[in-house]
Amino acid sequence: MSELLVPTDDRRALRDLAENPEPLPARRRGAPDRRTLGRVLGYLGLFVFAVGLLTPFIWMVLSSLKSPNEVFSVPIVWLPETFVFSNYIDILQLADMLTWIRNSLLLATAVTFLQVLTGSFAAYGFAKIRFPGRDALFLVYIGTIAVPWQSYMIPQFILLSNLKVSNTLWAIILLQAFGAFGVFLMKQYYETIPDELSEAARLDGLSDYGIWRRIMLPLSVPALASLTLLTFVNTWNDYLGPLIYLRNPDLWTIQLGLKSFASNLYDTNYALLFAGLTISVIPIAVIFVLGQKYFVEGLATSGLKG
16 A cells, blocks of 8 residues: 555655665764854853953952062062061051951841841742732833932931931841842742642641741851852952941941041052951852852753743
């Protein structure tokens, strides 16, 4: 039956091809394929990018161990002739570094805790609770990310001044306790958790608060770690907020204090300044190293849905 459907010439050609198959053209020995070449170029680009990011940091750390005359020597000398470890002791004695570090840690810890708490709780409402206008309210709230802080900075300062919290740490805490980005990040992660878990918990008698605390939070550790790290780093590195609201030197953060230590271009001891900057990086580096696994996993899974 099949021979009647296929012409004679075509059957003969198929038979010859089956008896004498043509070998596939062999790839030249030693010639890399496109996938390998693209991977090599990608790694090379990432390496160049990493070198560009790490070079200023490495130069800062090495300069913190130089004498003041060696910092801006021409030509540039990367390794100091003599490692001056006393720069770290001098910066702690000449500047009120411990007070600045204490204030920065207090602000970063308080703001991070409140943002993680409010962000995860609000995200649960937007992701798992149905109510009229939920999606529209979420879009409006997330849209505030696009509004520059400079546009409402002055009214905000007047409001906090009238509330008698200006020139206190509470001003920074109240400003940054709520963040739309945290709500967005946590909502994206919550939507990857099956709704069947929440429905089963409701049948067992759990309230929405109980579902959030007993089910959602334990399952969202990677996203919580990502939000914690991002919020802590952002608050620790904040300069403009403390500059506007914290006028008392006893309330200065480490970023504001180090800026005041740099009086001008010629009188500043940059070796001591770089030692202070190196100290300011240590808490962020420690937190990132400890939470790197959850940070990467949280960012990766927060972009998935369903």
